[in-house]
Amino acid sequence: MPQSDQQPCCCFPQVSSPQLPRCRRCCVATAMFGRRKKKRRPEISPPQDFQHRVHTSFDATTGHYVGLPPQWQSVIDTMRRPRPLVDPSRITEVELGPKKVGRGLQIEHIGLHQRLLRPHSSFNIVPKTPTRDGPSQPRPSPTGSPACPPAQLCLSSFSAWQTVPDGGPQKVTHEQFKAALQMVVDPGNPRTTLENFVKIGEGSTGVVCIARERHSGRQVAVKMMDLRKQQRRELLFNEVVIMRDYRHQNVVEMYRSALVEEELWVIMEYLQGGALTHIVSETRLNEEQIATVCEGVLQALTYLHSQGVIHRDIKSDSILLTLDGRIKLSDFGFCAQISKDVPKRKSLVGTPYWMAPEVISKAPYGTEVDIWSLGIMVVEMVDGEPPYFSDTPITAMKKLRDEAAPSVKNIQRVSPVLKDFLGCMLTRDTVQRSSAANLLEHLFLLQAGSPRCLVPLVEQHRKRMSLC
Numbered sequence: 001m002p003q004s005d006q007q008p009c010c011c012f013p014q015v016s017s018p019q020l021p022r023c024r025r026c027c028v029a030t031a032m033f034g035r036r037k038k039k040r041r042p043e044i045s046p047p048q049d050f051q052h053r054v055h056t057s058f059d060a061t062t063g064h065y066v067g068l069p070p071q072w073q074s075v076i077d078t079m080r081r082p083r084p085l086v087d088p089s090r091i092t093e094v095e096l097g098p099k100k101v102g103r104g105l106q107i108e109h110i111g112l113h114q115r116l117l118r119p120h121s122s123f124n125i126v127p128k129t130p131t132r133d134g135p136s137q138p139r140p141s142p143t144g145s146p147a148c149p150p151a152q153l154c155l156s157s158f159s160a161w162q163t164v165p166d167g168g169p170q171k172v173t174h175e176q177f178k179a180a181l182q183m184v185v186d187p188g189n190p191r192t193t194l195e196n197f198v199k200i201g202e203g204s205t206g207v208v209c210i211a212r213e214r215h216s217g218r219q220v221a222v223k224m225m226d227l228r229k230q231q232r233r234e235l236l237f238n239e240v241v242i243m244r245d246y247r248h249q250n251v252v253e254m255y256r257s258a259l260v261e262e263e264l265w266v267i268m269e270y271l272q273g274g275a276l277t278h279i280v281s282e283t284r285l286n287e288e289q290i291a292t293v294c295e296g297v298l299q300a301l302t303y304l305h306s307q308g309v310i311h312r313d314i315k316s317d318s319i320l321l322t323l324d325g326r327i328k329l330s331d332f333g334f335c336a337q338i339s340k341d342v343p344k345r346k347s348l349v350g351t352p353y354w355m356a357p358e359v360i361s362k363a364p365y366g367t368e369v370d371i372w373s374l375g376i377m378v379v380e381m382v383d384g385e386p387p388y389f390s391d392t393p394i395t396a397m398k399k400l401r402d403e404a405a406p407s408v409k410n411i412q413r414v415s416p417v418l419k420d421f422l423g424c425m426l427t428r429d430t431v432q433r434s435s436a437a438n439l440l441e442h443l444f445l446l447q448a449g450s451p452r453c454l455v456p457l458v459e460q461h462r463k464r465m466s467l468c
Contacts, residue, residue, distance in 0.1 A: 054067065054068075054069055055067050056068055174227070174228070177227070177233055178227065178259065181227075181236065181237070181240075181259060181264065182259055184237060184240050184241060184244075184257075185240060185257040185258050185259055185264070186256045186257055186258050187258075188258060189258065189260060190222070190256070190258050190260065190265055190267060191260065193213060193214055193215065194211040194212065194213060194214065194220070194222065194267075195211065195212055195214055196211060196212045197209045197210075197211045197222070198210050198211070200221075205225055205226055205229040205230055205231075206223065206224050206225035206226050206229070206263070207223075207224050208221060208222070208223050208224070209221070209222045209224065210222070210270055211267075219270045219272075220255060220267050220268065220269065220270050221267070221268050221269065221270040221271075222265055222266070222267050223239070223265070223266040223267075223268070224260075224263045224264075224265050225239070225263060225264045225265075225266070226262060226263055227262050227263065227264060228262060235333050235334060236264050236333070238332050238333055238334070238335050238336075239257070239264065239266050239332055239333050240254075240257045240264075240266065242309060242332040242335055243266070243268070243332055244257070246303070246304060246307055246309060248299070248300055248303045248304075249299075249326075250296050250297070250299045250300035250303075250326075250327055250328055250329055251300050251303075251304075251328060251329050251330075252268050252269060252271070252320060252328045252329065252330040253268060253269045254266060254267070254268045255267045255268060255269070268330075271320040271321060271322050271328060272322070272323050272462075273320065273321030273322050273323050273325070273458040273461075273462075274320065274321065274458070274461060274462075275316065275317050275318075275319065275320055275321075276293065276316040276317075276319040276320070276321065276381075277315075277316040277317045278461050279316075279321075279457045279458070279461055280316050280380055280381050280384055280385075281384055281385070282460070282461060282464065283457065283460065284381075284382070284384065285381045285382075285457070287414070287415060287418055287444075287447055288447050288448070288449050288453055289381075289449075289453055289454055289457065290378060290381050290382070290418070291444055291445050291446075291447040291448035291449075292325075292327070292448045292449050292450075292451065292453055292454060293319065293327055293381065293454070294374070294378065294421075294439075294444075294445065294448070295327075295440070295445050295448040296326070296327025296328075296451075297314070297319060297327060297329060297374060297377075298374070298436050298439050298440050298445075299440070300327075300328075300329040301314075301329075301367075301370055301371075301374070301436040302436040302437045302440060304329075304335075305367040305370070305435070305436055305437075306437075308337055308338045308339055309335055309336075309337060309338075310335055310336045310337075310338060310345065310365075310366065310367050310369065310370060311329070311332065311334075311335050311370050311373075312334045312335055312336060312349050312350050312359075312369060312370070313331055313333070313334045313335075313349075313350050313351060313354070313373070314329075314354065314370050314373035314374050314377060315351055315353075315354045315373060315376070315377055315380070315386075316377055316380050316381070317331070317351075318330055318331040319377075321454060321458055322451075323455075323458060324451055324452065324455060325450075325451030325452055325453065325454035325455045325458060326451045327451070327454075334349045334350060336349070338366055338367070343366065344364035344365060344366055345364070345365055345366070346362055346363070346364050346365070347362075348360070348362055350369075350373070352393035352394075352396050352397050353376065353386040353387070353388060353389055353393070353396050353400075354373040354376045354377065354386060355369075355372075355373070355397060355400060356368070356369040356372035356373065356400075357372075357400055357401050357428055358430060360397045360398075360400055360401040361401055365430070366430075367435070367436070368430045368433045368435070370436070371425050371433050371434060371435065371436065371439070372425060372426065372433065374425055375422055375425030375426040376406070376426070378418075378421070378422055378425070379406065379407065379408050379422070379426075382408045382413070382414060383408055383409050387399075387400075387406035387407075388400070388406070404428075405426040405427060405428055406426065407419075407422060407426065408422070417443050417444045417447075418444055420442075420443075420444070421439070421442050421443075421444035421445075424438075424439060424442065425439070
């Protein structure tokens with residue numbers, strides 16, 4: 001048989017028939033199935049009605065980009081802000097311990113996550129006095145909010161609570177930390193209920209996105225924190241527990257929290273008015289507007305302080321606004337709990353320019369540190385920036401610690417009642433410093449208007465962002 005008859009058919013390569021010549025096989029196949037048609041390549045037209053809506057350039061004089069889209073500009077503005085400081089070993093004096101132990105001495109009455117995660121630190125330090133960083137004891141959960149599991153149940157299933165030969169606890173592994181965190185977050189993967197993620201902010205340890213709930217269409221803010229990038233992992237519990245257990249009209253509402261792979265997601269209400277920082281850096285507030293902002297913040301602080309919660313990072317970045325001008329306090333990652341057993345804290349936590357002198361000196365402190373930071377924020381609303389903002393963080397902290405209490409740049413620009421209001425907050429003597437409840441009775445707050453007086457500031461900022 002000719003060799004050509006053994007070759008596969010050109011129409012059906014998988015078929016080889018010795019009975020038919022090759023040309024006849026092709027003819028039969030064509031008759032049965034028709035000739036194979038060539039696919040025509042679609043013609044792609046050039047773009048039509050193209051509009052170049054975003055024109056971005058670099059201003060060499062100011063060193064800033066001009067004309068960026070609002071979302072890009074928001075990310076850049078967020079990255080320029082000062083970062084909170086949570087490492088006391090960098091600035092304050094510490095004592096080196098003989099073994100690796102956690103910050104703080106062992107105290108009998110301790111909260112759930114502090115008991116599980118106390119030996120987290122990679123630093124080899126021990127404070128000089130018996131004060132500590134974590135919550136003092138489990139607080140009762142409000143009605144309707146999920147309760148924390150009892151510590152006994154956690155300890156029975158958590159392998160980290162073991163002792164080394166000298167009696168101290170072992171270092172908690174990453175997986176053990178995740179297991180402990182899993183006990184205070186909600187079950188499930190929020191990716192199944194959220195869509196249309198858009199990043200609006202970014203930091204060294206995570207990002208903030210806006211997203212939409214599939215079932216309701218509601219827009220929410222999602223804070224995504226990388227577990228492996230946290231300087232102090234136990235502070236992540238604050239993002240969940242404080243916002244879950246303490247609800248107030250002037251505190252940002254948290255809807256749920258979850259562990260998603262190596263990230264903690266905190267899903268909360270989205271405040272479209274943005275942060276107060278954007279407003280104070282663009283315009284000057286009048287005294288009615290300053291009083292209105294202070295009243296909202298003091299309402300939140302009065303409630304939190306009555307529950308033994310210190311915020312420890314009060315600044316304009318932590319104050320968010322709604323479109324109708326309502327004030328809400330956010331960013332609870334650095335807060336601490338005090339109680340009768342542990343009435344003071346001593347950790348160096350916060351953002352340098354807003355820190356109280358006693359925090360920088362690492363002296364024992366309580367809720368009064370939030371009042372100092374609020375006073376600095378008032379200066380920020382008057383001057384557009386906090387005192388010593390042109391100095392490095394270390395220089396600013398030394399001035400706050402060693403020099404007289406700062407004030408506004410031009411004291412003649414403020415009324416006597418505002419000057420007295422500032423004096424009640426920015427006093428170095430913590431005993432003389434007013435409480436949040438007392439400040440709500442100050443005469444300056446009689447100037448506070450309705451939240452509507454802040455709406456023009458919000459609209460002005462949103463209009464400026466839309467023109468970027």
